Amino acid sequence: MTALASRDPEAVPPRPPPDELDELTLARAQRGDARARRDLVVRYQRPVFALLSRMLHGRAAAPLVEDLAQETFLRVFRALEGFDRRGPARLSTWILTIAGRLAIDELRRRRLEVAPIDPAAEPAGPAAADADAERVRLAAALQHAIDDLSPEFRAAFLLREYHELEYAEIADNLQIDLGTVKSRLSRARAALRRALEEVYRA
Incomplete structure (x- = not known):
């Protein structure tokens, strides 16, 4: 054989x-x-x-x-x-x-x-569900908060949260060290958290 x-x-x-x-x-x-x-x-x-x-x-x-x-x-x-x-x-x-x-x-x-937020996306009139209105409001607040981040912070946040890159990959992507990646992500998340808290308090 x-x-x-x-x-x-x-x-x-x-x-x-x-x-x-x-x-x-x-x-x-x-x-x-x-x-x-x-x-x-x-x-x-x-x-x-x-x-x-x-x-x-x-x-x-x-x-x-x-x-x-x-x-x-x-x-x-x-x-x-x-x-x-x-x-x-x-x-x-x-x-x-x-x-x-x-x-x-x-x-x-x-x-x-x-x-600007598209008015057509906003729930209009009493027939609009409260849940839809809240979702639109939170989505708008989140997008504005992301837009307000510096380019460097925004890039780190999007690569991690939307594209699921590892911290080491983000460091290589942005040519920064691992500690800076963690710092930028922490500060970006804190800024977004504050923005959403303001929406909830409104």
Whole structure:
């Protein structure tokens, strides 16, 4: 009976996390394969748009979000060949790092207007449920509180709470040490907590 050939563990690429691009497609994208690069954009465009939209909140920011998303992927493809597929950084984290830094740079350059709350979203008339009114009020207060955070605090908060990055990944993303990540998150959460407490007291 012929023995099964032993597999070289180096020859078998590790399976990526379920939300990551598979190893072979990533390798093709790094070699410049157009279809693989389209697959990469399709896989990661939603989290990129989500992060940029939350960082640059407001109706007036929509064209800017589109521009920065395009710039994000242009920079991704320019640097993709040097991305270490077997390194500690996940591809999604690396891409969000590029998007986050673009957003922070933009926020530092200009002060974006916070979009007014859409009156159509407010419950109108006595028929509106109290629960709906409270939910709208809390959501508006939370968004305003996030908008009031500094770009650096906002980035740390969104990467942790919305994109579920680990503290070490946030530190690498923002190029700060772990203690600074914890400090920024603590202060951001405290600011949001104060904003919500004011709503409850009103």
